[in-house]
Structures are given as structure tokens and as C-alpha cells.
């Protein structure tokens with residue numbers, strides 16, 4: 316049953332109290348420029364598994380769409396003017412997530428006991444002593460990212476002190492960085508959802524000097540495009556690189572492995588035109604291999620569930636879970652706006668105007684952060700053409716795979732790094748988003764190789780805001796002041812647009 320409300324203009328900014336019964340949720344959607352403040356008056360409430368602290372003002376903006384869920388019932392006070400708000404008791408997927416969480420918790424406990432050589436709980440176990448390494452698949456708008464957040468947040472909230480790794484392989488979403496990136500981070504405290512431009516909450520990558528409460532330090536690799544089909548060989552390679560980096564972290568800290576991994580994927584892995592089927596299955600395979608997946612969750616897609624059962628059923632567990640009725644259908648224009656908003660947020664942070672008539676208290680939070688920590692000050696630096704080497708991967712006029720004749724395959728050139736000459740008019744560098752690469756590890760120079768730029772992690776993203784060809788200089792926007800001399804960057808197809 317759903318209790319829909321039409322939002323009346325005149326009463327919109329009066330606080331409204333919603334009493335939620337057990338296992339129900341209050342769903343809301345914000346239009347551009349809107350801000351919503353929610354206070355839990357009584358009971359326990361959570362957003363995608365992250366608890367809302369009672370009595371605190373929780374601020375939402377940036378076209379956020381989410382649901383306040385309660386297991387046992389609660390009262391919340393809501394101030395603002397959402398474009399849609401209603402309550403629903405059709406929350407069956409939350410029960411499915413809770414059951415999965417309990418099963419994953421047992422796997423973690425056994426994995427840790429095994430590692431420490433302690434007796435395995437529940438006697439000799441049928442279940443292996445592996446931690447849960449979960450791949451989440453589903454079509455567009457099926458709630459994959461929300462499901463990942465719930466599962467990771469429940470683990471991070473557990474008293475066992477788990478720090479699960481959340482991986483985002485959806486380059487359209489950009490995870491903790493910018494669109495075009497794929498990222499992974501150990502999650503020690505629940506991830507919040509204050510805004511659509513911070514789909515996985517804030518991270519320290521764009522503003523290392525602030526965000527004191529958020530210690531997330533993601534591993535970042537650059538794919539450079541938002542379209543999975545554009546250069547799937549490259550995406551396959553960066554997914555495997557990200558998996559290797561996560562593996563290295565586990566090598567360095569074996570107990571961290573027992574918390575497990577949850578991998579979010581793009582909807583294009585699950586569904587798409589028939590001629591993309593082999594690419595899709597190769598990319599799913601890349602994830603299964605890279606993160607040593609032992610559980611595949613398929614959200615609301617029977618055909619894919621059967622396909623996964625057939626392909627992987629003998630070696631790992633495939634579970635189908637229902638799609639939540641609350642998941643919002645995101646249209647292409649919304650996705651374009653969010654892409655730009657996410658880029659801007661990476662450099663400038665967030666800003667919002669509180670609902671008229673509402674005074675925000677000093678302890679109000681925006682996704683777990685104090686309001687004073689939201690605005691960032693990027694740096695603008697002039698750099699000589701010779702100082703920063705910018706590469707692109709593959710040929711300039713790379714057509715998407717879907718545009719190739721049926722049966723045609725790409726040549727190796729799509730994985731070939733090509734140095735961009737900024738002095739050439741039409742180099743495509745102006746307004747390009749660049750991924751600044753980590754320095755190669757010290758070592759034998761002979762170990763360096765031509766395609767090295769494909770395999771290096773990213774330390775931050777930059778934008779070329781001006782090019783002066785006569786003076787051979789370009790102006791670069793970076794999240795914080797940086798020295799670029801001798802550094803290497805990659806350009807993809809993501810472009811900066813002024814807002």
C-alpha cells in the first residue's frame with residue numbers, strides 16, 4: 316500500500332511529521348536546487364543501511380532520491396519541498412538484504428576464525444572459510460548501487476569491526492571520483508547518500524585536507540569514458556588492475572580480507588543489444604576473476620539469473636533478489652545533469668540553500684559531514700606543455716564497438732597509448748578531464764614498458780581550462796595545489812562543462 320501526497324505549495328516549508336510503521340519507508344525525490352532536512356524524532360531509521368542519528372538535522376540536496384527505512388517504526392520530521400514524497404510498505408527487498416547480510420556475516424566470522432586458527436563457529440562447516448566476495452548485477456534502474464550500499468553499510472555497522480571493500484565498476488557513475496573512473500575503497504563507517512553527486516558518500520580523494528570524519532581513501536583507475544562499449548578491452552584491463560590492487564591490500568593486511576568485497580556493476584553488464592552479449596559476458600568474467608567472486612546477486616532479471624546459473628552455478632553461488640518498487644527510473648537528461656554535477660562537486664564541493672524559514676543547527680550534517688566542510692577550493696596552475704605528458708588510449712576516432720560491422724573486431728591499436736601534442740590546434744585538450752597517474756614504483760628501469768600508462772593508478776583528476784599555444788602553456792584546475800613537472804596524465808572522453 317502506498318500513501319501518496321500531493322505537495323501543496325503554500326504548506327511546503329512547514330515541517331511535516333511522518334509516522335512510519337515497522338518495515339516501511341518514506342521515499343522522496345528532490346528536483347534541482349531543492350533541499351530537504353530530515354530529523355528522526357523517535358525510533359531507528361536508516362537510508363540504504365546508514366543510520367540517521369536521532370535528533371540531528373540530516374540535509375539532502377543535489378537531486379537526491381532515496382528512502383528512509385525503518386525496521387521497527389519511527390517518527391521523522393521533514394522540512395523542504397520534495398517533488399515526490401510518499402510512504403510504502405512494499406519493502407520486501409530489505410528483508411532479502413537482511414537475510415543476505417546474516418549469511419555474509421557468518422562467512423566473515425568463519426573466514427576470520429580460519430585465518431586466526433580459532434575453532435570455526437558452528438562446528439565443522441559445510442560453508443567454506445571464504446569471506447563473501449559479491450558481484451551485484453542487474454539492468455538499468457534495478458537498485459544495484461542501493462543494494463551494494465545496504466550490504467556494505469550493514470557490515471560496517473556490525474560490532475565485529477568489519478571493513479568491507481566496496482568496488483564500483485560503473486564508469487558512468489564514477490564512484491568516489493569522477494565519471495570515467497572505476498574505484499574501490501575499504502568502508503569503515505556507513506556510506507551516506509546526501510546527494511546524487513556523491514552516490515557513495517564523500518571521499519578524501521578530492522579534498523585530502525578536509526572531510527575529517529571521512530577516512531575513505533579510494534583506489535582509483537581511469538577508464539576515461541562513461542560508455543562501457545566504447546573501449547571494452549581497456550575496461551577489462553582496468554577492472555583487472557583494480558582487482559589486483561585490492562588483492563595487494565589484502566596481502567598486506569590478511570585480516571582485512573575476511574570483511575569481504577561487494578562489487579557494483581554497470582547495467583550494461585546485465586542487459587543490452589544482442590551484439591554486445593559477448594562483451595558483457597567477458598566483462599562479467601573480468602569482475603569474477605579480478606575480485607575472486609564467490610556470490611553473484613542478480614537483481615530482478617530472470618533471464619540473467621538463469622544465464623549466470625548456467626555459466627557460474629557450479630563454481631559459485633548465484634542468488635536472485637527482487638527489485639525494490641522504490642527505485643527511481645533515471646532518465647538520460649537527469650544522468651547528464653548528475654554527470655556534470657559530480658564533476659563540479661569533485662572540484663568545488665557541495666552547496667545548497669536550506670529550506671526557507673529553517674535554521675540549520677551547528678550539528679546539522681550533510682552525508683555525515685559538518686556543513687562547514689562542504690565547500691572546496693581547487694587550485695588553478697599554469698603548466699608548460701613539456702611539463703605534463705598527456706596520453707590517450709587508442710585511436711582518436713575510436714568508434715564505439717556497437718558501431719562496428721557485425722563480426723568485426725578491434726585491432727590492438729585501441730589499447731595503444733598515444734601521446735597528445737597540446738600545440739596542435741584541435742588536440743581536444745581544452746576542457747578535457749585528465750586523470751593524473753601515480754608515479755611508477757621505483758625499481759629497475761628495464762621493467763618499465765610502453766603500455767605502462769594503462770596500468771597505473773590515479774592520484775587525482777584535473778581539467779584543462781585554457782591553452783595558450785604561442786606561449787606553450789596550459790591552465791589546469793586541480794583539487795589542491797600540485798606540481799605537475801615530470802608527471803603523466805590520461806585523457807578520455809569526459810569533458811568539463813561550466814555550470
Ligand SMILES: Nc1ncnc2c1ncn2[C@@H]1O[C@H](COP(=O)(O)OP(=O)(O)OP(=O)(O)O)[C@@H](O)[C@H]1O
Nearest residue numbers: 342380381382455456457458459460461641642643
Ligand atoms: N527504495 C527506494 N526509494 C527511493 N529511491 C530509491 C530506492 N531505491 C533506490 N532509489 C533511488 O533510485 C535511483 C536508482 O537506484 P540505484 O542507483 O541503486 O540503481 P542502479 O541499478 O544502480 O542504477 P543504474 O541504472 O545507474 O545502474 C537512485 O537515485 C536511488 O537513490
